[in-house]
Amino acid sequence: MTSKPSPAQDNPWQSDNVKPFIRIRNVTKKFGPVAAVDDVSLDIYKGELFCLLGGSGSGKSTLLRMLAGFEEPTAGSIEIDGQDMAHVPAYERPTNMMFQSYALFPHMSVERNVAYGLHRDNVAKGEIRQRVADMLELVQLSGYGRRKPNQLSGGQRQRVALARALIKRPKLLLLDEPLGALDKKLREETQFELVTIQETLGVTFIVVTHDQEEAMTLSTRIGVMNNGKIEQVGEPREIYEFPGNRFVADFIGSVNMFEGIVTETEADFVRIRSKDADCDIYVSHGVGCAPNQKLWYALRPEKMEISRERPDQKENFFEGIVEDIAYMGNQSAYRIRLKSGMVVRLTRTNRDRGEETPITWEETVFVSWGPSAGVVLIA
Amino acid sequence: MSETAQQDSVRPWRLADWFVRHGRMLVIGLPMLWLGIFFLAPFFVVFKISVSELAIARPPYLPLTSWEDGKLILTLNLGNFQYLIEDSLYVSSYLTSIRIAFFSTIFALLLGYPMAYVIARSTGHRRNILLMLVMLPFWTSFLLRVYAWIGILKANGVINNFLMWTGVIDSPIVMMQTDFATYVGIVYTYLPFMILPLYANLAKLDTTLLEASSDLGARPLTTFLTITLPLSIPGIVAGSMLVFIPAIGEFVVPTLLGGPDTLMIGRVLWSEFFNNRDWPVASAVAMAMLVLLVLPVMWLRRAQSQQEAG
Numbered sequence: 001m002t003s004k005p006s007p008a009q010d011n012p013w014q015s016d017n018v019k020p021f022i023r024i025r026n027v028t029k030k031f032g033p034v035a036a037v038d039d040v041s042l043d044i045y046k047g048e049l050f051c052l053l054g055g056s057g058s059g060k061s062t063l064l065r066m067l068a069g070f071e072e073p074t075a076g077s078i079e080i081d082g083q084d085m086a087h088v089p090a091y092e093r094p095t096n097m098m099f100q101s102y103a104l105f106p107h108m109s110v111e112r113n114v115a116y117g118l119h120r121d122n123v124a125k126g127e128i129r130q131r132v133a134d135m136l137e138l139v140q141l142s143g144y145g146r147r148k149p150n151q152l153s154g155g156q157r158q159r160v161a162l163a164r165a166l167i168k169r170p171k172l173l174l175l176d177e178p179l180g181a182l183d184k185k186l187r188e189e190t191q192f193e194l195v196t197i198q199e200t201l202g203v204t205f206i207v208v209t210h211d212q213e214e215a216m217t218l219s220t221r222i223g224v225m226n227n228g229k230i231e232q233v234g235e236p237r238e239i240y241e242f243p244g245n246r247f248v249a250d251f252i253g254s255v256n257m258f259e260g261i262v263t264e265t266e267a268d269f270v271r272i273r274s275k276d277a278d279c280d281i282y283v284s285h286g287v288g289c290a291p292n293q294k295l296w297y298a299l300r301p302e303k304m305e306i307s308r309e310r311p312d313q314k315e316n317f318f319e320g321i322v323e324d325i326a327y328m329g330n331q332s333a334y335r336i337r338l339k340s341g342m343v344v345r346l347t348r349t350n351r352d353r354g355e356e357t358p359i360t361w362e363e364t365v366f367v368s369w370g371p372s373a374g375v376v377l378i379a
Numbered sequence: 380m381s382e383t384a385q386q387d388s389v390r391p392w393r394l395a396d397w398f399v400r401h402g403r404m405l406v407i408g409l410p411m412l413w414l415g416i417f418f419l420a421p422f423f424v425v426f427k428i429s430v431s432e433l434a435i436a437r438p439p440y441l442p443l444t445s446w447e448d449g450k451l452i453l454t455l456n457l458g459n460f461q462y463l464i465e466d467s468l469y470v471s472s473y474l475t476s477i478r479i480a481f482f483s484t485i486f487a488l489l490l491g492y493p494m495a496y497v498i499a500r501s502t503g504h505r506r507n508i509l510l511m512l513v514m515l516p517f518w519t520s521f522l523l524r525v526y527a528w529i530g531i532l533k534a535n536g537v538i539n540n541f542l543m544w545t546g547v548i549d550s551p552i553v554m555m556q557t558d559f560a561t562y563v564g565i566v567y568t569y570l571p572f573m574i575l576p577l578y579a580n581l582a583k584l585d586t587t588l589l590e591a592s593s594d595l596g597a598r599p600l601t602t603f604l605t606i607t608l609p610l611s612i613p614g615i616v617a618g619s620m621l622v623f624i625p626a627i628g629e630f631v632v633p634t635l636l637g638g639p640d641t642l643m644i645g646r647v648l649w650s651e652f653f654n655n656r657d658w659p660v661a662s663a664v665a666m667a668m669l670v671l672l673v674l675p676v677m678w679l680r681r682a683q684s685q686q687e688a689g
Contacts, residue, residue: 068594089593091594091595091596092596095594096595099587101585103587107609107610116597116605120596120597121596165594168596
């Protein structure tokens with residue numbers, strides 16, 4: 001068992017000889033004494049759909065606005081397609097942005113909104129008409145060209161905003177919470193549309209979102225931001241299965257975090273004693289740590305087994321009492337209280353329909369997991 | 380619940396129902412009553428005088444109705460209106476008023492728009508101070524402020540003294556009793572009425588629209604012309620109306636600052652009433668002015684509401 005998924009050669013970020021399309025180098029943005037973005041360095045490659053994921057105030061929007069040219073970095077440099085963006089105003093950048101509020105011009109029809117960018121470049125009238133018609137067809141809004149933004153539904157406005165941002169065929173499209181204003185069902189549909197459009201046009205997308213599910217579904221890679229810094233950059237699977245620190249593990253999905261002390265560390269295994277978990281934890285790969293070092297063991301709710309019988313193993317299991325059960329159809333979520341007082345969350349797929357004696361409230365159960373189910377976190 | 384309890388609960392609900400049904404009427408009715416008493420009634424009085432005949436009497440006009448041989452005779456004298464058209468004085472002073480009001484509105488717009496824009500773009504404390512400065516003149520009497528302009532503009536006033544002292548000019552420039560002084564006075568007086576509605580409009584402008592425009596390749600000037608300006612048209616219209624309409628009837632400024640040949644309709648009205656004691660003609664002048672003003676305003680409002688709907 002290796003600690004990381006094996007690198008696939010066709011991903012540009014895993015290759016040394018592909019030049020990044022966007023280079024962000026030590027960028028800091030201060031508003032007064034507060035650093036909204038703090039010494040961020042990031043490479044993004046051509047054709048990527050990169051998600052900047054973080055809570056409010058994490059600096060993700062500020063970073064996006066610096067790429068668009070609405071904010072100047074206090075320090076550091078931003079390069080797009082080999083060109084330094086310092087002092088390049090927004091109207092001269094090869095980027096377009098889709099705003100969270102859509103920012104459609106209320107006094108213009110859908111057609112005029114979409115054509116706005118082309119008019120600014122003095123594109124010939126006939127070509128504008130053709131390109132606007134093609135773009136409206138791409139976003140499935142043919143026939144809505146004459147309407148004003150206030151005569152459209154939220155989902156239609158979102159697509160007008162997308163069409164307007166794509167019409168100039170930008171090298172880089174910046175999307176600020178593109179699906180934030182849509183309801184859940186529409187959001188799910190639009191997610192896939194967005195990916196299809198991105199793949200069809202081959203434009204590089206940078207998406208800012210606070211919705212981790214959205215980030216997981218959309219992106220080639222995710223950059224998790226917190227307090228103006230990038231905590232981790234990786235593919236969705238990597239971010240979920242191999243979080244780099246406690247913040248990422250906790251922010252993405254749900255996790256049980258056990259604090260522990262290293263009792264044994266070897267090249268191919270580590271043994272941790274955890275008071276929280278009330279047992280020894282055996283990890284079947286080496287971790288760069290020293291004996292007696294304090295660290296954390298992160299275990300996702302779906303990576304554990306629940307059973308009435310004591311498992312036949314020396315470590316990686318504990319005994320607890322079922323405190324709460326939530327039946328959610330496809331799965332059930334359990335909250336199990338350990339002797340240490342810690343409450344562990346655990347989910348189980350409901351594979352059988354007619355379970356005769358399902359585990360129930362106040363029952364004593366055993367929870368176990370495999371030697372590679374959890375992640376050892378040093379920070 | 381028992382029968383009696385139900386009946387008891389009916390009574391207070393009736394009053395509430397009455398308010399629900401008639402509350403609207405009450406709320407709209409009060410201002411309507413106000414307008415009826417203080418606008419519509421005087422309007423009809425003026426209208427009545429405008430179609431009556433001049434007489435040396437008190438009040439100086441004849442009644443519209445008379446009783447002769449058992450017949451009630453209603454005499455409508457349209458001669459006053461005819462007189463307005465025949466005597467070129469009235470037509471030319473109407474035209475002068477409209478011209479002065481029009482250009483004053485343009486000047487006020489050109490001055491007021493950038494000021495309103497800066498105020499709308501500034502934040503917090505600065506914005507409040509700037510707004511205060513715009514409204515500060517209202518704390519002094521209008522008449523006093525116009526008199527202050529006499530002190531500034533007259534032959535040995537502030538401007539001429541300063542220019543003579545610096546040696547730019549040898550003899551004072553004549554500014555008082557000119558159209559120039561009238562423009563200065565009117566623009567100065569009505570500038571806040573231009574700035575405030577424009578400010579209210581520009582402050583509402585969503586700045587992400589400007590960012591979106593810039594993002595799509597528009598330089599700042601293009602963004603202003605294609606986004607800010609069209610979206611501020613309601614503010615421009617409101618401000619212009621608030622300057623243009625009172626400026627047409629302005630009496631104080633042209634009287635105090637303007638020359639004898641600056642014949643604005645307000646002054647004509649005044650002299651008709653108080654110097655000639657010709658109330659019917661004066662009323663006809665007022666009625667004609669009202670029609671002249673109300674028609675374009677109504678047309679504009681209609682155009683605006685149609686634009687908003689479409």
